[in-house]
Amino acid sequence: MDLKQYLKKHTQTVDAALESYLPGEDRLPQSLHKAMRYSIFAGGKRIRPLLAIAACEAAGGHVDAVLPVACALEMIHTYSLIHDDLPAMDNDDFRRGRPTNHKVFGDANAILAGDALLTEAFVLLSGADSGPAEVRLQVLHLVARAAGCAGMVGGQVLDMESEGKQLDLPTLEYIHIHKTGALIRAALDAGALIGGARQETQRQLSRYGELIGLAFQITDDILDVVGDQSEIGKDVGSDAARGKATYVSLLGLPQSRQRANELRHLALESLADLGLAAEPLRQIANYVVERTS
């Protein structure tokens, strides 16, 4: 299989689905729907939706069944970026090479656009008629848990509290497992459930999600040091400027690369039983570690 083709095809599928799920810009209040769409269609890599789709396919399911949760995950991820960028939080002016939401729509609208995206994710998850109600509730539950105080939001608070502090590696990993890892793992768990995976397969996909989530974050930290600003669309060196502990600041560049590679190999190992249907997940594992943006 050609990963580039696979990513392109499914990114288009996800974009079309997001287009149809999100209220149009002509709906009242127009400013709110414009702000929501501005950040959703800001050139994100759609990693979480793609992982949910690939997990569903690896479990023998069809992409159509997993699209609502794939898009809900992207809405939740996008809301978290909008709120993270606010002046009260990271105070970032640019993301993916474009002005951040609050720079265009103002702080109040950005807060509310984030709130709305988070809420619409649950409108979508509870409304889309995709499979048995029990499974949909289970999926909704695991996504909400991954997004809330025991997951992403909790990780974000810990991350903020750690700024300017000397961290050890276990604490840094704890933060990332919550801040970015939980939602990535939820993509795999949701895809596996919707795809009808057996328990053993669910466990393998979940483990893959855990490992790849950490590898993703380490690569982010590496790109913040060695990345090309025009490719990653934000300032290089921003973590260091902010006094943030990263894998690179704790382990150095060579050891960070080695750790990302180890995680990739462990992630690939956890897919060993899964045959050809898991090929996209295998190639995504390579892409996550080798990407340049």
Next chain:
Amino acid sequence: MDLKQYLKKHTQTVDAALESYLPGEDRLPQSLHKAMRYSIFAGGKRIRPLLAIAACEAAGGHVDAVLPVACALEMIHTYSLIHDDLPAMDNDDFRRGRPTNHKVFGDANAILAGDALLTEAFVLLSGADSGPAEVRLQVLHLVARAAGCAGMVGGQVLDMESEGKQLDLPTLEYIHIHKTGALIRAALDAGALIGGARQETQRQLSRYGELIGLAFQITDDILDVVGDQSEIGKDVGSDAARGKATYVSLLGLPQSRQRANELRHLALESLADLGLAAEPLRQIANYVVERTS
């Protein structure tokens, strides 16, 4: 029945349920859970939970079944207050006589505590094992819709955009039907569904919710002019100071009182078929219009 007793008893039930549903302050990150609990236990009137309980009972259901959604509605209401109070929004320093969330925990933590409360509402709604999965999904869907861009958040955006502008009455009602009405109506709709109401009863309770939601807002506007600051716990006259259109500024005080009363009578009419089990709802309608805080 004695409304005071009824409200007291069920407020205690709701508070105890919130206590058990929300993560403890000892859980990591402690600052997040403290901030969430600070606003949840800040002396709110629990109107939405009480309405959900009363609707469920009016439909013949039991309070235990409706407690998760009752508490989820209060978590969503509380998150919206935390975000509304932020400097980027209404910039309020006090609520219910206590410093607002961001005055105590800082803006960033207040944003995240709000995000977490909204998310935990859906954790609760999808996790609590209360009835058939189809009904729980339906309830979750109607609550999410009422909270999102077609409901509360949409109303808040319209409200902000209208500040300092001359509004007509239909526009003002449109704002309130979304900003406060949608979640109040959702309390009735959710209670009716969980209580197992027949379609006709569902419609009657929903209509009651619509009417009482507006009456509640008109009374808020009246209290902002004639209320006792020590009773309502925030500055009297803050709407006028902010140049906000209110029922009182558009209709004057006597006509605003008359309109609230009309809505109360229509709300009572919509309960005419419902017998003794709807008595709490009838008395709550009176309380909503006659309250002094």
